[in-house]
Amino acid sequence: MFGRAPKKSDNTRYYEILGVSQNASHDDLKKAYKKAAIKNHPDKGGDPEKFKELAQAYDVLSDPEKREIYDQYGEDALKEGMGGGGGGHDPFDIFSSFFGGSPFGAGGGSSRGRRQRRGEDVVHSLKVSLEDIYLGTSKKLSLSRNVLCSKCNGKGSKSGASLKCAGCQGTGMKVTIRHLGPSMIQQMQHACNECKGTGETISDKDRCTQCKGEKVVQEKKVLEVIVEKGMQSGQKISFPGEADEAPETVTGDIVFIIHQKEHPKFKRKGEDLFVEHSLSLTEALCGFQFVLTHLDGRQLLIKSNPGEVVKPDSFKAINDEGMPLYQRPFMKGKLYIHFNVDFPESLNPEQVKALEAILPSKPGASQLTDMEVDECEETTLHDVNMEEEMRRKQQAQAEAYDEDDDMPGGAQRVQCAQQ
Numbered sequence: 001m002f003g004r005a006p007k008k009s010d011n012t013r014y015y016e017i018l019g020v021s022q023n024a025s026h027d028d029l030k031k032a033y034k035k036a037a038i039k040n041h042p043d044k045g046g047d048p049e050k051f052k053e054l055a056q057a058y059d060v061l062s063d064p065e066k067r068e069i070y071d072q073y074g075e076d077a078l079k080e081g082m083g084g085g086g087g088g089h090d091p092f093d094i095f096s097s098f099f100g101g102s103p104f105g106a107g108g109g110s111s112r113g114r115r116q117r118r119g120e121d122v123v124h125s126l127k128v129s130l131e132d133i134y135l136g137t138s139k140k141l142s143l144s145r146n147v148l149c150s151k152c153n154g155k156g157s158k159s160g161a162s163l164k165c166a167g168c169q170g171t172g173m174k175v176t177i178r179h180l181g182p183s184m185i186q187q188m189q190h191a192c193n194e195c196k197g198t199g200e201t202i203s204d205k206d207r208c209t210q211c212k213g214e215k216v217v218q219e220k221k222v223l224e225v226i227v228e229k230g231m232q233s234g235q236k237i238s239f240p241g242e243a244d245e246a247p248e249t250v251t252g253d254i255v256f257i258i259h260q261k262e263h264p265k266f267k268r269k270g271e272d273l274f275v276e277h278s279l280s281l282t283e284a285l286c287g288f289q290f291v292l293t294h295l296d297g298r299q300l301l302i303k304s305n306p307g308e309v310v311k312p313d314s315f316k317a318i319n320d321e322g323m324p325l326y327q328r329p330f331m332k333g334k335l336y337i338h339f340n341v342d343f344p345e346s347l348n349p350e351q352v353k354a355l356e357a358i359l360p361s362k363p364g365a366s367q368l369t370d371m372e373v374d375e376c377e378e379t380t381l382h383d384v385n386m387e388e389e390m391r392r393k394q395q396a397q398a399e400a401y402d403e404d405d406d407m408p409g410g411a412q413r414v415q416c417a418q419q
Contacts, residue, residue, distance in 0.1 A: 011074040014057035022071070026062065033058040043118050043250050055091030119252040122243040126256040128227055130263040134295040134323060136229040140222055143254070146244040147219045149211035154247045156215040157206040165201045167194035198247075215247050225256055230271070230326035233260040266295065271333030272322045277302075278340040284310045292337075294321065302337065312341040 015022050018032040036054050040046035060066045060078060069077050126139070148154035156162065164170040172195065178186040191197035207213035225237055235258050243252035260268070267274040273295075279288055288310070289303035300321070304310060315336050322333025347355070 010076075011071055013075065014061055014070065017053050017057040018061070024061075029058060029061050033062075045118075052091045117248075118250040119243055119246055121252040121255050123255045123257060125259050126225060126227075126237070127259050127261055129261050130266055130268060131295050132227055133231055133258075133260060133268075134229065136329070137227045139225045139227065141225060142220060142222050144218055144220050145242070145254075146216040146246065148245050148247065149208055149215055149217050151210040152208035152215070154215045154245075156208055156211060156213045156247075157202045158208060159206055161206070162200040162202050165192060165195035165199055168192035168199060170199040172197040172199035216245060223254065227258065228326060229324040229329040231258055232326065233258055235326075268323060270323075271325055272336060273333070274336045274338060276338050276340065278342050279310060281341060281343050284312075284339075284341045310339050310341065312339070314339050 012022065018029060018036065020028050020032045033054060037051065040051045040054060042048045042051060060070050066078060152158065168174050172192055173189055174192045176188045176190065178188065180186050195201050202213045211217050223239055223242065237256045239254040241251045242254040245251050265275055275292065287304045287306065287308065289301065292300045292302050294300055315338055318335040320332045321335035325331045
């Protein structure tokens with residue numbers, strides 16, 4: 001008897017996972033899988049589930065027989081056994097066979113048990129000036145790191161052999177038990193101090209003469225860090241595979257994090273620059289001009305328009321004199337100038353009369369007759385710091401609430417109010 005044809009199910013998901021069309025060629029599938037698998041490999045911090053799905057999709061679509069079944073009947077048909085199944089293979093085996101060994105230096109192992117762990121990244125803070133970020137710069141930094149011993153190829157022994165550590169039985173870990181009291185114990189796990197967590201030891205006679213059995217040696221390396229124009233504080237500059245090397249470990253990255261030092265004159269906000277400038281009252285009323293030295297050393301002439309009056313706490317902007325945009329250095333933000341106006345502490349009577357003769361006349365409300373003045377009560381104005389004044393009032397208010405809470409009978413008043 002002939003078996004019943006399977007019910008058609010989803011036959012597009014695998015194509016979507018790889019990001020290719022349903023008529024993609026075998027070369028298209030290979031390119032798509034290679035790019036996505038490297039990006040999502042767990043050893044490089046990728047998503048393990050996504051990596052597994054990519055391997056499953058490639059395993060099916062790269063096999064002409066499985067692909068035909070998938071295109072005709074969908075994913076369920078493969079799961080039911082047609083075409084030898086779909087998804088039963090180890091994704092790391094597929095990855096290794098595809099690349100002929102891990103592209104991350106995994107040594108060509110074809111089973112999951114031989115996968116390498118990834119070494120830690122080494123992070124450094126790189127302090128730079130605002131001028132450095134404005135102009136762009138390069139800094140050469142000398143660093144020390146561990147590299148695999150060239151004499152023993154990271155084996156630690158002349159023969160390349162090693163022995164199982166007797167202290168931890170090759171596990172690299174030891175368990176310590178502490179008695180905390182009657183029927184109470186604490187179990188702690190830590191790296192074996194005899195083999196330093198490697199699980200293996202090397203005999204004294206067989207130790208490599210160059211690394212003394214440590215498998216790694218110190219190396220000094222000079223890295224040139226390029227700070228591009230317009231970079232932001234907190235931005236990272238990475239050097240892949242330049243961190244400490246270790247046997248059977250994918251080497252991590254050296255990462256520099258930019259930290260901009262505070263500038264005495266300019267403040268940066270994104271792509272814009274801000275600068276403070278104080279004017280005398282005469283300059284604010286009658287006009288001003290001054291020279292501003294920019295971050296690249298250029299002298300900018302800043303001046304007011306004829307007859308213009310500058311008000312206190314006002315801003316003016318100059319286009320294209322801010323920070324260069326990252327990777328678009330020919331475009332720049334704005335330079336904002338925040339103007340403060342310094343008023344004189346006092347004026348003598350002659351100066352008052354001279355100003356009254358020049359400035360616009362006082363508003364009508366201030367022109368009072370002697371009789372109107374006599375009917376008013378005299379007041380005295382005092383200087384006050386409003387921030388300090390409001391802080392003092394809030395403190396006094398909080399203390400008043402505390403006193404109410406401490407008053408006897410307070411709970412009784414609340415109870416009466418609820419009845």
